[in-house]
Amino acid sequence: MAGEDASAGEARVAVEAVFREERGLLLASLVRRFGDLDLAEEVTSEAIEAALRHWPAEGVPARPGAWLLTTARRRAVDRLRRDQAYAARLAVLSADAERADPAPAADAQGPGELPDERLQLFFTCTHPALAAEDRTALTLRCLAGLTTPEVARAFLVPTATMAQRIVRAKKKIREARIPFRVPGPDELPQRLPGVLQVVYSVFTEGYAASSGPRLQRLDLAEEAIRLARILHRLLPAERESAGLLALLLLVHARRDARTGPEGEPVLLEDQDRGCWDRPMIEEGRALVVRALTGGPAGPYGVQAAIAALHDEAADVAATDWPQIVALYDVLRTLTPSPVVEVNRAVAVAMRDGPGAGLALLDALAGEPRLRAYPPYAVARGDLLSRLGRDGEAADAYRAALELAGTEPERAALRRKLGE
Amino acid sequence: MKYMLLIHSGAVDEQGGAPQCTVEDWMAYDKDVRDAGIHVSGESLADLVTATSVRVSPTGERTVTDGPFAETRELLGGFLVIDVPDLDAALDWAARCPGSRDGGSVVVRPVADFGA
Numbered sequence: 001m002a003g004e005d006a007s008a009g010e011a012r013v014a015v016e017a018v019f020r021e022e023r024g025l026l027l028a029s030l031v032r033r034f035g036d037l038d039l040a041e042e043v044t045s046e047a048i049e050a051a052l053r054h055w056p057a058e059g060v061p062a063r064p065g066a067w068l069l070t071t072a073r074r075r076a077v078d079r080l081r082r083d084q085a086y087a088a089r090l091a092v093l094s095a096d097a098e099r100a101d102p103a104p105a106a107d108a109q110g111p112g113e114l115p116d117e118r119l120q121l122f123f124t125c126t127h128p129a130l131a132a133e134d135r136t137a138l139t140l141r142c143l144a145g146l147t148t149p150e151v152a153r154a155f156l157v158p159t160a161t162m163a164q165r166i167v168r169a170k171k172k173i174r175e176a177r178i179p180f181r182v183p184g185p186d187e188l189p190q191r192l193p194g195v196l197q198v199v200y201s202v203f204t205e206g207y208a209a210s211s212g213p214r215l216q217r218l219d220l221a222e223e224a225i226r227l228a229r230i231l232h233r234l235l236p237a238e239r240e241s242a243g244l245l246a247l248l249l250l251v252h253a254r255r256d257a258r259t260g261p262e263g264e265p266v267l268l269e270d271q272d273r274g275c276w277d278r279p280m281i282e283e284g285r286a287l288v289v290r291a292l293t294g295g296p297a298g299p300y301g302v303q304a305a306i307a308a309l310h311d312e313a314a315d316v317a318a319t320d321w322p323q324i325v326a327l328y329d330v331l332r333t334l335t336p337s338p339v340v341e342v343n344r345a346v347a348v349a350m351r352d353g354p355g356a357g358l359a360l361l362d363a364l365a366g367e368p369r370l371r372a373y374p375p376y377a378v379a380r381g382d383l384l385s386r387l388g389r390d391g392e393a394a395d396a397y398r399a400a401l402e403l404a405g406t407e408p409e410r411a412a413l414r415r416k417l418g419e
Numbered sequence: 420m421k422y423m424l425l426i427h428s429g430a431v432d433e434q435g436g437a438p439q440c441t442v443e444d445w446m447a448y449d450k451d452v453r454d455a456g457i458h459v460s461g462e463s464l465a466d467l468v469t470a471t472s473v474r475v476s477p478t479g480e481r482t483v484t485d486g487p488f489a490e491t492r493e494l495l496g497g498f499l500v501i502d503v504p505d506l507d508a509a510l511d512w513a514a515r516c517p518g519s520r521d522g523g524s525v526v527v528r529p530v531a532d533f534g535a
Contacts, residue, residue, distance in 0.1 A: 129506060176529045177420050179505035 019048050020145035024230075026068050027142055028118040031180050034076055037124075037142070037170055039086075043079070047072035118143060119234045120180045123191060126198040127178045134169035135198045136205070141166060143230065144223045154220050155205070192235075196244045196300060199227045203248050221252055232287075243291035243301030249284035250307035253277040264408040269316040281311045299334045302327050321351040338367040342376050346383075354386040374403040381416065421459055421530035422509040424499045429522025444517040452501065452512065463497035496523075500530065 023044060030040035047068045061067040080087040125138040140146045140154065152162035172178065183191045206220025228245040235241045257271035288308045291301030306327045313319035328344035341364055349357020361380050370376040381396035394417055401413045445463075452458045467488060474482045496518065503509050506527070513525040 127506075129510070176527075177505045179507050181505075181507070183507075 019051075022065060022068060023048065023145035024118055024121070024143045025065065025116060026072060027145075028116070028121040029069060030072055030076065031121055031124075032117045033073070035180065037173055039076055039079065041142075043072040043075040046075050116234065118230060120182050122195050122231065122234070123182055124173060124178055124180050126195045127173075128191075128194055129176065129178055130169055130172060132201075134165055135194075136201055137162060137165055138169050139198050139227065140202065140223065144227055146223070154223075188238075192238060192240065195231065196240055199224050199231065200244060200248075200300075202227065203252075207251075221248070221255070224248055225252060239291045239293075239295060240298040240300050242287045243298055243304050246284045246287035246291055246304035247300050247307055249280050249287070250304055250311050253280040253284065253311060259408070262408065262411070264412045268310060273315070276311065281308075284308060284311070297330065297334075299331060302331045302334065306331075316350070319350070321347055325351050338364055338369050338376075339373065341367075342370065342373075342379055346379050349383055349386075354383040358383040358387065372403055374400045374405075374409070377403065378413070385416075420504065420532070421500055421502050422506075423528050423530055424501065424509070424513050424516060425495060425526040425528065426463075426497045426499065426516060426518035427524050427526065428494055428496045428518060429524070441517075448515060448517055451515070452499065457501040457503050457512070459500040459502050461497070461499035464495065467494060 026047065027040050027044045030044060031037055034040060050071050051064070051068060055061075055064075121142055122139070125142050126135045130138070137151050137155070140151045141148060146154070148163050148166060149159045151166075152159040155162065202220050203224035206222075206224060225245070225248050228241070228248050232241045232245045253276050254268075254271060256277070257273065257275040258266055260266050284304065285308050288301065288304045291297070291304055297305075306324055309320050309324050309327075324347045325344065328340065328347055332340050332344060342361065345357045345360035345364070347357075348360055358380065361376070361383065364370055364376070377396050377400035381393045381400065384390075384393035384396060397413050397416050401410060401417070404410045404413060449461075452461075467486075470486060472484050472487055474484075476482070499516070501509065501512055503512065506529075509527050513519055513527050516525050519525045
């Protein structure tokens, strides 16, 4: 941003951030009414523009949400009057939508006075017929209320690339007619994991890059938590939506302790636990209870329970490792993967000693997915080092060094190697 | 809205046919589609050994060749056009199609609407 526009631009960004929550609510409500994402997005932006123009001069209206919705609806109706062909197409769309989904979905109230109709938009934006990267981008844009340049910055791609991606995804929604609807109770178990996965991947994206160049980077982890909160509010009875929110809170609570002054990663065992966010941990623990009560646990609930056990412990020695191993035993049946096996092996090493853990890790040596997974080599190195097999430990660290993606990770490994 | 379901079989026997699904499976599915009132059109294709390809060069010369034979794992074995409200409904019908099982797949494509 150049010269004299900079402070005006910053003020504008600040004001737009205030509208982030409203934007998603407004958009969902308009999509529900008009059945068209493009139209809804355009008039949402126009209504917010109008608010930015009018409110500073005339004062904020008594019911800002209703003001925005009324303004946006008027704009949409104007648009449809001007463009008859468009209107005719939309009429067909909404007639079909009524036929397919006659029940109103607005049952939960949003933070303002607008009814919260975001759940259907969640299911549309995360539809499995869309490419995985497009689902994340659309969710950030439509539900988190981020602008396209903000989404682009978050993923470190040029704005034009991100704009293209979003246009392509919206074209598919429109032309393949991906519906705006909440799946019925019989479909929900199949569809909900896909929605949760998108929010989780927003979080891990934010996390993985938090040691990278963060200067301009929007905090994706915070956005993911905001999205998880919305989902939990919309689906309070779903244990896995509680589990996901719990997991994100319990991991994010350690954010200030997980990197050192140079941005290097600090292992759990070396973290200053006094820096952990206690209120966030308490909130997460309460959610874990809900996630694990009333039926078989899901993968997010189990991972949250593991995170809670770490967060509750005064230090590594006081951690309840037998319980953590037991939870990994559950997790490996729910979502079997070599990564879960690596984590379980590390927990076994803490419970039964490094030799036991190393035997489990060595049994995974043939896994193709672990060949490019630095934490596997690091874990082997750490256990070998604890067993006093320093030469082999150094080999493992060197293998990890070749795989490590970011400079702070490489620096941490060089320290282990004493280089 | 019309969707075409392109039914591909995963494995192909020597005659170029798909061995997995029984005739009864297909008949039951066909009946369900018709009873639901969504059937627009559909055909199953004869075995691949009967296929012939035609190409016309820029100079108008016609080339006719035997085949194609299944170089790829997936082979188009038939199609169905259905008229349903949205993609979710089309995906449900695709999932119920016997051709989506046993290594087969059903590709769902909206039929282009030129405003007619």
